[in-house]
Amino acid sequence: MTPGVRLATASLHTPFGRRIDQTVAALRAGQLVPRRGLPAFPSLKREGLVGALHPDTFTPSPSGLRAALLHVASEALDGLEGKDPWLVIGTSGVLFLGEYAHEAQEWLGSCGDVADELAGALGLCAPPLTVSTACSSSANALLLAGQALEREERTAVLVVGVEALSPAVMEGFASLMLWDPEGCRPFDRRRSGLHLAEALGAQGLTRLASVAHAHGAILLGGAHVCAAMGPGGLASDAEAMFAVMDQALKTACREPRDVVAIKAHGIGTVDADRAEAQAIQRLYGHVPPITSLKGVLGHTLGASGVVETAAFAACLDAGFIPATVGFVEEDPEFLLRPLKAPIAAQDGCYQLNYFGFGASYVSLVLGWRR
Secondary structure: OOOOEEEEEEEEEEOOEOOHHHHHHHHHHOOOOOOOOOOOOOOOOOOOOOEOOOOOOOOOOHHHHHHHHHHHHHHHHHOOOOOOOEEEEEOOOOHHHHHHHHHHOOOOOOHHHHHHHHHHHHOOOOOOEEEOEOEOHHHHHHHHHHHHHHOOOOOEEEEEEEEOOOHHHHHHHHHOOOEOOOOOOOOOOOOOOEOEEOEEEEEEEEEOOOOOOOOEEEEEEEEEEEHHHEOOEOOOHHHHHHHHHHHHHHHOOOOHHHEEEEEOOOOOOHHHHHHHHHHHHHHHOOOOOEEOOHHHHOEOHHHHHHHHHHHHHHHHHOOEEOOOOOOOOOOOOOOOOOOOOOEEOOOEEEEEEEEEOOOEEEEEEEEEEO
16 A cells, blocks of 8 residues: 555444543543443343443443444534545444344344445445454554555545443453453553453545645554465464564554554453564564553444444544553563553654454554644
């Protein structure tokens, strides 16, 4: 991918509120999500840190999800230039849709049906696309959108990421011993898992005629690697993570020395953080400032690509790179030192990682200028 894709207007609905500045303020302050009950899922007996949307702004039902999707998509679309933007939705699956429909005794349909319905509600004519590659879903959606714009197949794209809490998914992570009820601690020596969250995000993208004097966030490049499908068979996580980061920088025509900071995937599990740390240290040698947003935002699974990219770009616009909440003590196995406090944003390029369960790995490279 060559330069020329602008990250235009964005909208976020997170546990911190329905305005993007509320999420930025939480990231600046290192604020943890409020502990809320899950009244829609009485069968879920476990307690712990969970990023639930506020009940005043989101009703866990098919109609509630439709309304929330329409709100974030419309808000991002309002500032998006371009005739008939292409809608691309990224989500990890349909489990929560089925659970909502069962509780409400209301049919919602599949992810494809949701995309079709949202496109119709927004008045978009181009056939929408749904991407589902686990936790890299909406990051892959951003990558596909950027490639379509770079090839001049589209003049504008609206990428939407959506993930809602699901008892089946939460119990699944807990049964795998990948859930930390006290919250995610990315790269910390005592890390023991993630905490899940729900969120919706929408990011508009447009094609730039020139990037020479562009301001704000620009998608410079990106790559996707599936560790299980290489010519040599199954690759290790660290090898695949290294490969996708290296390829992303090459598509952006950048070197590791050009990178101002890394927004790591930083999921907080023992093995995944170890593999990502090894990949980062192998690629960079001297590692630039590194952060993970999941200690604040939680892991929003398939929505994380859009949610974290929009949030990170908004933090840069606000003048800072957020700290890694939950990181306290270095792991002597890899000695990675994520940010413990926010630092000032700098003009330059940033690498953003999104690694999916099942070895679907995405890395994006953003350029940013005041």
